[in-house]
Amino acid sequence: MSSVSPTPAGPALALQAGRAPLKPLDQALAELLNCAALLPGFETVSTFDADGRVLVQDLVSSLDVPAHDNSSMDGYAVRIADVSADAVLQVNQRIPAGSSGQFLVPGSAARIFTGAPIPPGADAVVMQEDCEVVDSGVRIKAQPQLGQWIRRRGEDVASGAVVLRRGERLTPASLGLAASIGFDKLQVAPRVRVALFSTGDELVMPGEVAPADMKPGAIYNSNRFFLRALLLRLGCTVTDLGIVPDRLDATIAALQGASEQHDLILTSGGVSVGEEDHIKPAVQALGELALWQIAMKPGKPFAYGKIAGSHFIGLPGNPVSSFVTFLVLVRPFLLKLQGAVETAIRPTSAVAHFNWPKADKRREFLRVRRNAAGGLELFSNQSSGVLTSAVWGDGVIDNPAGQTIAHGDVVQFIPFSALMS
Template identity: 75%
Template sequence: MNASPATPVSTPPARAALKPLDAALDELLAYATALPDAESVLTFDADGRVLAQDLTSSLNVPAHDNSSMDGYAVRAADCADAAAVLQVSQRMAAGISANGLLPLAPQSAARIFTGAPIPPGADAVVMQEDCVALEGTTGEGAGPRVQVKVAPQPGQWIRRRGEDVAAGSVVLQRGERLGPASLGLAASIGFDRLQVARRVRVALFSTGDELVMPGEVLPQDMKPGAIYNSNRFFLRTLLQRLGCVVTDLGIVPDRLEATIAALKTASDGHDLILTSGGVSVGEEDHIKPAVRALGELNLWQIAIKPGKPFAYGHIGGAHFIGLPGNPVSSFVTFLVLVRPFILKLQGAREVAMKSIAAPAHFTWARADKRREFLRVRQNAAGGLDLFDNQSSGVLTSAVWGDGLLDNPPGRTIAHGDMVQFVPFSSLLC
């Protein structure tokens, strides 16, 4: 009797390998074409905005050689001897014109104040703490005199014309993200208004039937399985810190048709749609099919921990980014991926995450295949302490910590190993 042929066993298709973070970020940023629009704002109101023009100075700063100290302008050669005594022939205050200044006569000094122009012939300033003012006398040499107790070096305490800014130079480049110092620099060369990239328009919503809003349901009235929507609060705040205009579309139910309707609404009039939740592979995760129904999905799932279920695509003229629902995953992927994406949309030149080397003051024996971002805190000795619970649902780890440890795939950490530390202070602004 012939044996019946064996029934073939179907082999499930192999899962695509997770994309490494650097490759995913390069791909993501390649889609982030800078928005073409710019607007003029008061320099007072430009903090955090991205400059849309080169700023070229039409003047020298400082406009003339001037003193950086209160003291006496002298000829250094006249003060080579210890305790030289000079006649005080002039008085120079800040704000006087540098035009038509009288030359400093040999063996004399000019009383001078910070910011005042240096008289012709003077080549040094001696601070007043190194001088002794002498009473005037009658007869030859009458008038105020000064004794210089310390021999000066030529050029000391003189700020040279144009040493800060030279006329005709580009002081701030297009793509500079403006901060307090750069705004002061812009003002120092006469700019009271600046051309900056317009604000990115972002539609934000969360998905999940389990989500409720604080204030709408009291803790004692929460249904089993319900949780407060924390992601909505920190994502909206992070977007606003980046200067975005946020349209908050609230919470969308876990239904495909509701998700499609929300994405369609969000794509109208926005540059970016940002969602949290619904990007994993569960039966109630509807973001992926909904995006594909309306547009295209270009990137899905990245080899990072926390934050693997990350998605990017297009719907109409809007970019789409889907973040994981777990709060720490959502928080970390925003900082690592969404923040540089938004900065690039604004035309910023520098978008890369910056890290510094620091010693680990803990042991991490659990190497992972994915690149990990551990929540850590720098201690008084300069080392990094690790939060005990690194679960993607423990948001207290991001409050306790002051940064992320960027750990490569497959690496264990021994106490004292040098690791890469990314301070939150460089990311939360």
């Protein structure tokens, strides 16, 4: 079962009147991704600074890597025909990395070091642990095989090969690979400019009000912190607009201002249909909105829309709901805006070390962590308001709607390390 990869897109986005049925998560994701066109333009950045960015060019190698046959060991380059039991060969040259050797005459050996070119005439390398230095020669104590400890020219990269493709999200390893074929600068997709704000008169910021002075009903704004961190991990530039009061005029003003210089406006809270939920009428006053009720738990309320040239996404206010919907829906949306070819995270199979006897009608994302036996333990409180579960856990189980879990069942596990990268 695919966890967060979309099925083919359904109908175009539309705001449905009345109480529409819950939208399947795969359908919601497919529709959302259909709206995520690649941002125009590109940036040229140093390869040192390109980690996490998305390539907008194919990288084609103009050379072989390695550029020549070379030794993968410190030892001695030899001709196999010269090696017999306890043979002693004259050492008449020394080849460190960065230099080149002379033709290996019959009956001789070359002292060679890791990365050094194989001298013409040699057809094997014997590691120094299998050799014994005697006078001006070396005794070979182990019969080598043809090609032993030789890295062949072009075995890593062949000249003319496409090494990294357009749409790949760069990793530390791929930066090294780009450098190995001579790229000191790379063309990458522009960073997504995101305006972030929360709604709710109940919200206060840590540091502004001491815990002892909190008014009844007030809560600290935790969503603002983890959403900003997740956006930065995805390479976005973030404008934090803080907390917008629960007033329609204030919400409209915040959205209108944010739409002028941002690719995405991301909010948390206020996407329901209560009297104090002003996101829906505010977005509709400025642009278009699709308000979804998604068949996922946690995270049912979700909104997508357009204001001028900006995308709008509204997340639920409960912290775990906001956290999970970001990982499952917003993350792939942001990657596609940058032209990433791969946006889905594939789950792995794992064994449940708990019982989950009550099936839910919605697709569930249960917070779990691996134990010493390699199985998955369940956090005791799966409420959408218990952010502790996301800190205690190291991933989620993607549990289909209507599915119970018994101890020992194989389940689909998605680590947070993959979802937050």
